[in-house]
Amino acid sequence: MSNVLSLKTSYYEALKRLTLELAGVNLGDDHAFLVETRLSALARQEGYQNLTQMIDDLFGQGQTRLAIRVVSALLERDTHFNPDPVGIETFETLLLPELYKANPLAKLRVLSFACSSGQEPYSLSIAVDKFLKDKENFSVEILGVDYPSPALSRAKEGKYTHFEVQRGLPIRDLITYFDRAGEDWIVKPSISQRVSFEEFHLLSKPDGLGQFDVVLFRNSLAHYSSPARIRVIRSLASVVKHEGYLMFGSEEKLPTTNHNFDIVPNRPNVLKKHAEEIIPPPEIELPKAPPKEYQPGQSPAERA
Amino acid sequence: MKNCLVVDNSKMIRRVAGRILSELKFNTDEAENGQEALSQCRTKMPDVVLVDWNMPVMDGLTFVKALRQEPNGQKPIVLFCTAERDVVKIAQALEAGADEYIMKPFDSDIIASKFQQAGLLAA
Structure with a gap:
């Protein structure tokens, strides 16, 4: 040092x-x-x-x-709007249409896990706004969670500097979905009303958050230790509704496979949960035979 | 390498933008105002134009409108780079034919991000 x-x-x-x-x-x-x-x-x-x-x-x-x-x-992470343009595009053009097709009257719930200063949840809300247009009975609520921090407080405020809004946010989106607030820019109520934020310890059990149609946890996996990574992924998998999606960063390799999820074709970072829980068959209990004594010179076949 | 024409009456801004663009692997040419930029475009149409709003002789808005009327004038990706932050002004710039808009002060991250959005750099 x-x-x-x-x-x-x-x-x-x-x-x-x-x-x-x-x-x-x-x-x-x-x-x-x-x-x-x-x-x-x-x-x-x-x-x-x-x-x-x-x-x-x-x-x-x-x-x-x-x-x-x-x-x-x-x-605290330095995040951008549309931090992973491919991911937002996948959410808007693949996941939302699929979920809408499955239930046009649904009220979807989306979880942005480790949301930092809120750019991802707001980017998702902008994508929802573009998708919703003429779909009156379909609605989406987005929850951003992260550790309590000044970043999360800023997320709740929805106010960003002119530097922040220029990183990742197209100018047409800026003037459509933000209002000027002095030198800063603030998210319009039409976008912020479907977004909420909660303080949450990312390694604790997420059961209290409820179930979600889409869970996003992107570009953070690499920082976690192996046990923590497994724990977080298991927790997140448990809050995805059946036929819902679990999405990682475009560049992230999934550390494990889960028998209740399939990888979405051509989207290696997106997993879809099966319609029904697949419970692995119980292990067959073998009859308990008294262990045979090992005799020197005995082959394994002879011992069996 | 793609060519970017930087149009700004401030030599300092032209130099800073030129340095950032060269790091992004763009060749740069410079013009001090819209009139000079227009005549350069008539000789050699650039791939990208980074243009300020307020300049003597011909301002950026007039230049972009004129550029878009030129033969092959739809080709360049045009990004305004200006201290103007009023929403009405931004809308005017887009209406005139700008593809993106950068508010000064800017840094290399912002230029890279805007170039990505305009399809000039891989995401």
């Missing part, structure tokens, strides 16, 4: 362990500067004189609330 940083190496290592334990995310060895910048800002917000004081308190007194705040600050 560089000498200009005030954070001790041992503290940095402890923060890496904390992030792995609480969020299942591996912080790289080269994130020291980012950690210092983000946590210094948090220390000021929390009323500490400096970062070291906050870290001393964190590890000395084991404050759970502070630990969550620290991990949330470390995991």
Whole structure:
């Protein structure tokens, strides 16, 4: 670590362990500067004189609330509108039409998992708006969840700087779906009314969130440790409705297959849940025979 | 390599935009106002035009309207790059034939993102 940083190496290592334990995310060895910048800002917000004081308190007194705040600050991601244009296009031109065809009177529920500052849920809502046009009885609600953080508070506000709205958002969408608010831009009520946000610990059980027709968890898998990745994917799979979709980032390789999902043709990052739960057959219980003693020189066939 | 014509009366903006565009693998030509840009387009039609709104001699809006009337004038992808942020002005620019719109100040991420949206760069 560089000498200009005030954070001790041992503290940095402890923060890496904390992030792995609480969020299942591996912080790289080269994130020291980012950690210092983000946590210094948090220390000021929390009323500490400096970062070291906050870290001393964190590890000395084991404050759970502070630990969550620290991990949330470390995991805040820089997201864009239409962060993955192929994904939004798939949602708009494939998933929405399929779900509409299945039930034109449905009220769809969409989950944007790890939504950060909200650009993905709002991009989805814009896609919904374009799709809905003449479909009066079909409606969609979008829920964005992430750790409690300033990013999530900004998501709830729906207000973005002129730099943020220019990253990923076509100009026609900007003037159609946003209003100017001084130097910033704010999402129009027609788009924000179908979007809500909730604070949520991404490794906890999502049962309380309900069931969803589409669940999106994109471009975050790579940061998770293997056990955390499996845990998150299992959790998400459990909240997808039957015949609903689970969608990852276009570039992401799915770490595992699940017997209740099929990969959608030509969309390797999109899984569709089967209409009915497939319960794997129970393992056949073999009759318990007394184990035969192993005799030296006996072949396996002779022992059987 | 595709050619981009940068039209701005500020030498600084032309230089900054030129540097970013060269990183994105575009050749750049420069013009100080709409009139100069129009005559360059008549000689060699660029693939892309990055044009400011407020300039002496001929402003960006007048230039884009005139460009779109030229033979082959529909070919270039036109992006406004201006400090004008009024929604009415943005709508006017699109109406005149602009494909995208960049609000100053900008950075390389914004240029890359807008070029992607205009189909000039792979997503």
